[in-house]
Amino acid sequence: MPTSSPAATSGPSHGRFNPLGLAHLSQNLRGALEDRPKVSLTGLQPFAGAGLYALYYRGDLPIYQRLSETDVPLYVGKAEAGNSSYGDPPNEQKPKLYDRIDKHRTSISEAQNLSASDFDVRYVVLDDVWIVLGxxxxxxxxxxxxxNTLLTGFGSNTPGRARTNPRSFWDTLHPGRPRAANNLCNRLLTRDEVETRVQEGISVSLMTFGPARDEALASLRRRKYQSVWSLPRKTDKDKRIVVHRPAAFLEENTAFGIHVEPDAWRATDTLAGVVGESIIDEADAGDDEGGDD
Known part of the structure; x- marks a missing residue:
């Protein structure tokens, strides 16, 4: 697992010291979080306040086996106390942080290949002013x-129920949530490709912080993929789904129990479907690096 944080590996600096700079804040918050005991996700009891949290896996699902004995979190998130349009202070007695974690407990329990009993959580109650930056x-x-970044979709808000909504990366690897039951397969990757992406991400997570790790992560993020399918452009007269990899499209949807009528899609030049991660549609990715709002 990583032996130090980015802040600890930064070179000497002769600029002004900023005690609230992101590097120092990262180091302090990580230390504060890791000083908290891990609590079983199924045993977490209601508590008041808002703040930050991290989820850890300790089960035996092969894809996450390398993380199960580490302090590397699978997910980091936040819950804010909320703001008043009149400038009144937020009600810090509401269980905002607990409610957010409990929502994740439900999502994990709904997945066919996960169990909430295989997860631990750490959390830190904070004033709102620190939460977003934290x-x-x-x-x-x-x-x-x-x-948060490679297997996105876990913490995103429930999308609309349009028939052409794609599964997130998370719902592709962990099917079972009712909210995704009728969604088409992911637009960008097949399940096997998602698993490969996850394994590569875990390998980076376990590297020592430094230039080699930074380059490995940058390389993973620069990776280009061949889209499975996409929506038609606004200027297209043919409004059917555009399929760039027909065999993968049919196989993936069949695996999820989704039947797509033959006249609902059209095959097209596969070269049109080559995209990089930087331009993945938000609907494909789910939530962004900031977790859920």
Whole structure:
């Protein structure tokens, strides 16, 4: 597992010292979080307040086996106390942080190949002023956080129920949530390709912080993929789904129990489907690096 954080590996600097800079904040918040005991996700009891949290896996699912005995989180998130349009202070007695974690417990329990009993959580109750910046700092400290950046969709809000909504990467690897039951396969990757992406991300997560790790992560993020399918452009007269990899499209949807009528899609030049991660549609990715809002 990583032996130090990005802040600890930074070279000497002769500029002004900023005690609230992201590097120092990352180091302090990571230390504060890791000083907290891990609590079983199934045993977590309601508590008041808002703040930050991290989820850890300790089960025996092969894809996450290398993380199960580490302090590398699968997901980092936040819950804010909320703001008043009149400038009144937020109600810090509401269980905002607990409610957010409990929502994730439900998602994990709905997945066919996960169990909430295989997860632990750490959390830190904070004032709202620190929460957004603090989440960014933790994501930087642990980067890449698997379910925030590479297997996205876990913490995103429930999307609309349009027939052409794609499954997120997370729902592709962990099917079972009712919200995704009728969604088409992921637009960009097949399940096997998602698994490969996850394994590569875990390998980066376990590297020592430094230039080699930074380059490995940058290389993974620059990777280009051949889209499975896409929506038609606004200027297209033919409004059917555009399929770039027909065999994968049919196989993936069949595996999820989704029947797509033959006249609902059309095959096209596969070269049109080559995209890089930087331009993945948000609907494909689910939530962004900032976790859920």
């Amino acid at each position: 989440e960014r700092a933790l994501l930087r400290s642990y980067s890449p956080v698997l379910w």
